[in-house]
Amino acid sequence: MQKTTNRITRRITIAFLIFGVVLTLMLGLGLVAAFKSVEKTMLDDILAAELQHFRSEIENAHAHSFFHSRTTSIYVAPLDAISRLPEHVRHLSQGKHDLVYKNRNYRVLVKDIDSNRYIVKFDDTSIREREQEFINLTWIYSITVLIVALVIGLKASHQIIRQIKQLANQITSFKNKPDAYLDLSQFNNDEIGILAREIQHYHDQLQQTLLREKEFARNVSHELRTPVTSISLAAQILAMKKNLSVEERNRIQRIQRAVDEMSELIETFLLLAHNSSKPTKKYNFVDCEVGPIVHRVIEQQRIWLGSKPVDVVVKEKEQLIVSAPSGAISVLVANLVRNAFLYTEQGTTIVVITSSKLKIIDTGIGMDPSTQAGVFNHRARTNLGDMNKIGGFGLPIVQRICECYGWKVFFESKQGLGSQFTVLFNVSRQHKLDKIA
Structure with missing residues (x-):
């Protein structure tokens, strides 16, 4: 149960973290993109304004063919004398450009007006530095948001899981306690x-x-x-x-x-019925030998063979002793033997007894996959033609008996070839010690 709740806690925390990552990326990238867009728009407006101002100065004969200030440089040359322009801007085409020259960042506007080429160069190095600082702050903010999201996710998940753990622990305590009740006072009205x-x-x-x-x-x-x-x-x-x-x-x-x-x-x-509410309760039964019970049950069930040409072979390889009432063993063996006799028209039914197992093998009609899937179901019915009048197989009773005493029952069956049922017993511990001695 601890592993399950830990997985739920981890999923809630990861969900909060993913939400924080997505939200931070959206906000951070949006802010950076908006900053860059505003920056370029402002720089382009500055370049256009500087060019317009420069041209007005030329018209008033107050300017030469170039202009230079701390942040802005303007160059003018006839279109047929582009070589007069500085080399680092000479080959730029018309439009707006980002340029790095002598470890400085520039925003450049190139525009042809009349028969002249105008180049306006603005030094935006300080703006780029502020931009990088803004991006760094955005990263710091993003990491902070992720840490906060992680902390909130952990606290929220533990708060949510706390009551689930309480409920799970109380339900677990129901095991083997039919009169137990949940302490509903521990839970809110949610x-x-x-x-x-x-x-x-x-x-x-x-x-x-x-x-x-x-x-x-x-x-x-x-x-x-x-x-x-x-x-x-x-x-x-x-x-x-x-x-x-x-x-x-x-x-x-x-x-x-x-x-x-x-x-x-x-x-x-x-x-x-007595064990239905307390299936794990242990009883000190007298050790019972299975071999004689098998022989007696076979004689009781021979009526189901009638005149069918079926040979019954009992191979008692070892003595099998279990701690259980003889009646329960008789019912278990009777159901298995009866099925073997009922659904075997000819051939052989073999009962093998070892020190820990009971096998019943028949050469009957076998079972199809759909019948095998529900063979231990109380609502299971045979799908074997005239045999439907028998009803089920009696195997749910066999399974209930095995569950009651901690035994295991399993089978193999192929349609048209027969079936093999095996019961694995918990052999009497005292009998094991006697054999070792």
Whole structure:
């Protein structure tokens, strides 16, 4: 969060600095351009006035063919005797010129009147020096403005970011504290204050929704326990009857397996509902071996294979022991195995068990990219023709279980070739120590 606020502060400061640079350049260059324009206009007016005065003096026979003062020099020569003019102005064309001669700056007016060429030269060295001083002052002013803009930008950004930091810190403290509230007294009645109140309102609504969902899941799960228990007892009583045919006994066993699966689902949903508001809470579960659960779940889910020519292979390379309820592991494995059985028409389904991973590989129909993008979404639906009657994949439940226990689930799938789902477990620390020993 500190890096984020620093970036915002830096952006605000840079914005002020850029604004200062642009404003200073516009003002500075404008002033310099205006100064130069006024300077040239004034000099040109002086040259024209001097020429007019000189010609009037000639007409009154009070002037010679040249005139010279401290700042102004005027030369006159017939057009057919230009060589009489000083060499440094002799080749200048008609018009106004800037001339440097003997380290002095001059503004020169060259004009042909009647049969004579008039050259008026004005020494503007002192004016150029004042101009350079003005430009230097403009630079100093510009740098001062930039420093002021930088200081204002820093202060303004820190003032703006201060309340944002307060809001961000309070929101961060919400983590794992569903009953926390923002201290709205720290915020003014401005946009940040309005945002803080809206966040608090949204937080309250979200917590109420989570509590309602949690309570609903608990109530539904508890209410389901009674009929599930009744079905289980009824199945046990039916199984105790003598002279049952093989088909009848298989049906009763199927009912018992379904009841066991339903009980595991209820326990898992209760646990997920309890952890929904405190997902990081840790529980000390008994270590559970995954291998026997996988074998049992495969037998429970074989009903989805029917008579399809699909071989099921279990490769238990290493013993896998995790700290989690057996019911949650059963639900996770059941969803993955059921999907593999449902969407594999022929070929092989391979279940690989290692010391930290569970892989389920099938040669089924696979998934297209659009289906893969939403495979863990509760609203995801299969796009596989007749398989739509099944609904979703059950993978959102798998993901919720993995999130609850800190496991990871990922998959690879190619349409027409099959899919591979991998669950990476946090293996029991005690089991690791036992293996090392």
